[in-house]
Amino acid sequence: MGNYVGKPVKRREDARFLKGAGTYTDDIKLRKMTQSAFVRSPYAHAKILNIDTSEAKKAEGVVAVFTAQDGCGEFGVPCGWQVDFKNGETMREPKHPLLAKDKIRHVGEAVAIVIAESLELARDAAELVSVDYEELPAVTDPKKAMDKDAPLVHDDWKDNAAFDWCIGNDRAEVEAALEKAHHVTEMEFRNQRLAPNAMEPRSYIADYDVNGDKWTLYTSTQNPHLIRLLMCAFALGIPEQKVRVVSKDVGGGFGSKVYHYTEECLVTWASKEIGRPVKWTSDRSEAFLTDAQGRDHVVKSKMGFDKDGKIVAHLTDEYCAMGAYLSTFAPAIPTYLHGTLFQGVYTTPLIHLNVTAPFTHTVPVDAYRGAGRPEATYLLERIVSKGAREMGIDPTEIRFKNFIPPFDGVEQEGYQTQVALQYDSGNYEGVLKKGLEMLGYEDFRKEQSEARKNGKLIGVGFSTYIEGCGIAPSAVVGALGARAGLYEVGQVRVQPTGKVSVFTGSHSHGQGHETVFAQFVADKLGIPMDDIEIEHGDTDQVAFGMGTYGSRSLSVGGSAIMKSIDKILEKGAKIAAHKLEAAEEDLDYAEGKWTVKGTDKSVSFGDVSLTAYVPHDYPEGLEPGLDFSSFYDPANFTYPFGTHIAVVEVDADTGRVMLNRFIAVDDVGNIMNPMIVDGQIHGGVAQGVGQALLEEVVYDEGGQMITGSYMDYAMPRADDLPMIETANTVTPCPHNPLGVKGAGEAGTIGSTPAVVNAVVDALAHLGVTDIQMPLKPQTVWKAMQN
Amino acid sequence: MKISIRINGKKHTDEVEPRISLTHYLRETLDMTGTHIGCDTSACGACTVTLNGDAVKSCTLLAVQADGAEVTTIEGMAKNGEMHPIQQAFKEKHGLQCGFCTPGMVMVAADILKHTPNPSEEDIRHGLKGNFCRCTGYHNIIKSIQHAAELINK
Incomplete structure (x- = not known):
């Protein structure tokens, strides 16, 4: 396309981060700013009998102490997606209060906020708030939450279900096909709960301006416009035009910063109450207790095969935890972002998934990197490999047998799945072939059998995944229960000097938009990257936006910008034609200038820009200015896919798993910046490997989180991972102007089952058929002993 | 005090x-x-x-x-407006994404390189054990520190 696209252009945002000059929310200090601390419940389920704030209110430096009795009790944060019961009953949607009033529903739920002159004084005073609780029995496991005698999370309903849901073919038809199948493979497992753990803890500063009756909220969010909308219109009932939400540098999100949290809503309310700015920054313990978490599915699945190993039917039942309240997008995760991927990359003719989504006495569950697709991929890729082993078929052969044949979505139509979606384009055998070459599969199998003779346990695992990014179009997701559109906004403002400001509703919290977006804008306009500035994360600057999650920035946000550039060039051509005294259709645009075809007569982008703003000699009837905004609502999701291959060694004495190689062949459509795509894959793989080997949020029977610190929750460290071998194939997306699909979550989605399949492969000759994640040494060792 | x-x-x-x-x-x-x-x-x-x-x-x-x-x-790593070789290497090798762990990574990299001027991949992984990064999978941080060693030893 030009000078920048497709090249590993170094990131423009790096200099400030490398010098310690980034501006994360907690780095901001405002005049007269107060600090706050929350009083949080130590119980998972309890009645609040009494809250005594009198001592705290008298403490040094305390500005205010608020409980639910103090005016904020009426407010709650909303859920943004509605999934009704199969029988038509409306989704059960409890109020999610800013502060608990009568009842506690998870450990860490806030009962009071203490606002003081400094953080130390706020925390000191919070210690003086005395709360009397009556502890009640709790339930944290999603399956047990549906037991008849399970403690109720919300007393308004007769059981804990928030909703139930199903997708795919008729259940009876799928069951009948399984009855007749040559072989049926069964699995039961827990896709364990994970803590997203962005390195920057959540942080908010609300600043109410008494004179202007306006608020500014500085927030570490992935989604500033949606936060403003939800908070103003659905939580606090304050006029949206009076609120500015600013979210500039954000230290990672992974989904956990998409949602509208009670704390940001409460500090906004409190700022007006006290007439001063209020800051709250989470500490890591609070992050474990209050950031929305991921996964937590209890799964029971059957897959039927014919005698040749072709999949004939797939039936799954799941219990998927919602936590104590419905977080912003929670109901969409185990349903429309999960069940719709049950086709995988295979031609399975009959599929049925049934989901029961109960409340549990835990922090809410919502999207965490991959959001529903890692859970779908884990199940599919594990059960296909398990089925292959049971039938004596090579795990790669069973995949080649079942792959959907290649289709580009242009010459060949998109692939209609049994679970609602139509895939855009794919070449699933292509990525596996490339992965096998990189691995040297035949040599590995020889090495493995030699190693076994010496008591050395090595194994290889495969995962051939597909995922869906850039969830859309709005009309479809609306019909499925979304309470928001899923388009994006891109504004391109050409300045009089021909320099360009781009305003995007996408949000960067590590993805490098300032670089990548400038790359394609520069190429499309034929001007230097240095002439382009990318602005994001400020509702006063950017017209509107739906933020960044679901790997949507480039495919949706980038497309919106492309649409605006088209408008710029169309109007620019009119001005150029006037200046060149030629017809528009006789002009070509390339390398930053309009040229009359077949001549050397041309006018530059800069000249046209200046003319647009100084319209003295100007086309009649044309408006001055060169500034366009566009909303882009995609026609479909995009569907990246790939093959991930893990090679492991298991220590025979201790059960410790060593990940020796990791190969990731990903097809994310056209690639704007290969350096950044690789970086996204590396990080995604690390999180997927983290789930396979290390990470798990554990609640005990009473609902206490016993993994609430970095000493207890094992996140991958540098010596837990190998160098990651990456490669790509390129199957462009046929329905967006950049041909891109999305790379943000692919690494996490593809990697987890590859690692677990590899460990099972290493131990299969010992009779091991399955191991529950995370594959801690003791878990693996126990599996080996059985 | x-x-x-x-x-x-x-x-x-x-x-x-x-x-x-x-x-x-x-x-x-x-x-x-x-x-x-x-x-x-x-x-x-x-x-x-x-x-x-x-x-x-x-x-x-x-x-x-x-x-x-x-x-x-x-804030003390860059001198006279010019980034320290470790900072340059992190930029060159895409050793950062969200940037939040980055100051700690650069400082610990300085410590690694002070004690081990030509570190192996294993030395670097060992040296980074006390620092979390949730974005990069450490891959490019390791490449950055290797590259920084080259720049410093040049």
């Missing part, structure tokens, strides 16, 4: 509460916000600075314990 610390070559003398951490002193008293707090328990390393030349986690060091010491923070 009164403390006096030389930070990035400049002497700072302040009255501080004995309970505040060095991170807090840097961020809140001196407004040097390049040093980050990711966990407050020495586990994540986002707060890493060097104290008398050695990497320390400033979140679990009291400001008063640093009295009289020489401290270097991320």
